[in-house]
Amino acid sequence: MKKITLLFILLLTYLGNAQMKVDDVKSFTLTNGMKFLVVEDFSIPNANMYLFYKVGSRNEHQGITGLSHFFEHMMFNGASKYGPKQFDRTMEFHGGANNAYTTENVTVYTDWFPSASAEIMFDLEGDRISSLSIDPKMVESERGVVLSERRTGLENSPWRLLSESVQATAFQEHPYHWPVIGYEDDMKNWTQQDLELYFKTYYAPNNCVVVVSGAIKFEKVKEFAKKYLESIPVQPVPPVVHIVEPVQNGERRITVKKEVETPYIMIGYHTPNSKNEDYYALNILSSILSSGNSSRLYASLVDQNELATQIQTDYGDTLDPYLFNVYAVANKDVNEADLEEAIYVEIEKVKKEGITENELQKIKNQKLMEFYNQVETINGKSNNIGTYEVFFGNYKKMFDAPANYNKVTVADVQKVAQKYLTKSNRTVGVLKTNVE
Numbered sequence: 001m002k003k004i005t006l007l008f009i010l011l012l013t014y015l016g017n018a019q020m021k022v023d024d025v026k027s028f029t030l031t032n033g034m035k036f037l038v039v040e041d042f043s044i045p046n047a048n049m050y051l052f053y054k055v056g057s058r059n060e061h062q063g064i065t066g067l068s069h070f071f072e073h074m075m076f077n078g079a080s081k082y083g084p085k086q087f088d089r090t091m092e093f094h095g096g097a098n099n100a101y102t103t104e105n106v107t108v109y110t111d112w113f114p115s116a117s118a119e120i121m122f123d124l125e126g127d128r129i130s131s132l133s134i135d136p137k138m139v140e141s142e143r144g145v146v147l148s149e150r151r152t153g154l155e156n157s158p159w160r161l162l163s164e165s166v167q168a169t170a171f172q173e174h175p176y177h178w179p180v181i182g183y184e185d186d187m188k189n190w191t192q193q194d195l196e197l198y199f200k201t202y203y204a205p206n207n208c209v210v211v212v213s214g215a216i217k218f219e220k221v222k223e224f225a226k227k228y229l230e231s232i233p234v235q236p237v238p239p240v241v242h243i244v245e246p247v248q249n250g251e252r253r254i255t256v257k258k259e260v261e262t263p264y265i266m267i268g269y270h271t272p273n274s275k276n277e278d279y280y281a282l283n284i285l286s287s288i289l290s291s292g293n294s295s296r297l298y299a300s301l302v303d304q305n306e307l308a309t310q311i312q313t314d315y316g317d318t319l320d321p322y323l324f325n326v327y328a329v330a331n332k333d334v335n336e337a338d339l340e341e342a343i344y345v346e347i348e349k350v351k352k353e354g355i356t357e358n359e360l361q362k363i364k365n366q367k368l369m370e371f372y373n374q375v376e377t378i379n380g381k382s383n384n385i386g387t388y389e390v391f392f393g394n395y396k397k398m399f400d401a402p403a404n405y406n407k408v409t410v411a412d413v414q415k416v417a418q419k420y421l422t423k424s425n426r427t428v429g430v431l432k433t434n435v436e
Contacts, residue, residue, distance in 0.1 A: 047214025066182015
């Protein structure tokens with residue numbers, strides 16, 4: 001047995017014994033369908049609550065694009081018990097803090113608080129879920145905020161402009177086609193009926209998974225959940241997103257003009273969702289290409305040949321097949337075509353020659369340490385448990401992740417590179433100042 005593999009097994013055994021187990025996660029479901037996953041952790045006198053609503057821009061259609069992100073804003077603007085601005089003020093008064101984010105797939109709300117303030121947090125969440133105010137005046141005010149956010153983002157961020165263009169080109173039929181923030185004309189024309197129907201459909205208790213971690217007993221979570229959340233009515237199951245993006249049978253290209261110092265490049269390859277058997281190999285491939293200064297793309301394009309100032313890849317968690325993306329910014333006086341070709345040269349090396357055992361084991365060790373560092377904190381526990389429950393179908397699969405990374409072989413990584421990183425399967429976007 002190779003020394004590096006033995007080190008990984010010893011590390012896996014040690015960390016596995018030191019960290020939480022699948023039995024540490026307890027669950028219950030309210031009569032209205034709201035599912036709770038709870039981890040007791042008394043290492044600090046704090047707790048958190050992560051609410052995963054299964055709604056994102058993939059649940060929209062043309063005419064109402066941007067509504068998922070809009071409701072992320074509206075959820076902080078008052079309900080029947082806690083009026084406008086009172087959600088944040090009340091939470092902060094009791095020592096808590098919060099945040100939220102919206103993606104193509106989910107909208108997630110995060111609350112952090114001293115354990116002694118837990119009950120008020122359940123009261124706050126129950127109020128806004130059951131009786132959110134969709135007052136027309138507040139709607140118009142918040143509509144202006146998100147419209148400004150869209151314009152400012154496109155003006156100030158080259159990556160925002162380029163990624164929206166590439167995504168819209170890569171997806172012709174699936175709702176991943178439009179940006180999370182929505183189309184401006186749709187945003188200007190949402191109706192009161194659109195808003196009320198969308199909220200009722202997707203902010204239903206049976207469309208939400210709640211994860212609570214920290215210094216709070218399981219039975220106390222159940223008590224508060226029943227008291228403040230169980231009376232919220234169940235709703236019909238939201239419509240299933242049934243559109244499947246057709247197979248791409250040829251390279252697509254788009255060029256975007258914006259005042260930038262050097263060209264930006266984004267290359268998106270169609271890849272499967274998180275439940276696919278190739279997920280872990282693709283995840284490792286992404287790290288092989290761009291994680292750290294010794295990664296394939298960084299070492300070649302940034303350090304050695306100085307073709308790029310930035311290079312990275314990503315392959316994230318998604319409910320439907322999405323993209324494996326490569327991002328690069330050209331160095332001064334570097335032609336974008338030369339940079340693009342250099343990216344393909346490195347990808348072809350992986351496809352033709354594969355990777356080394358040492359490269360693979362290095363990434364496996366990184367993945368293992370990242371995983372256990374995340375679940376060491378109460379925030380990491382809640383985020384990972386909720387992510388696996390929503391994207392992988394069962395939170396218990398989180399505990400299989402270290403072993404699933406360890407199963408990936410050199411041949412697996414080469415196979416997924418050959419299978420997905422092909423010319424006919426890619427969409428290429430270039431953003432530069434001068435467009436011919």
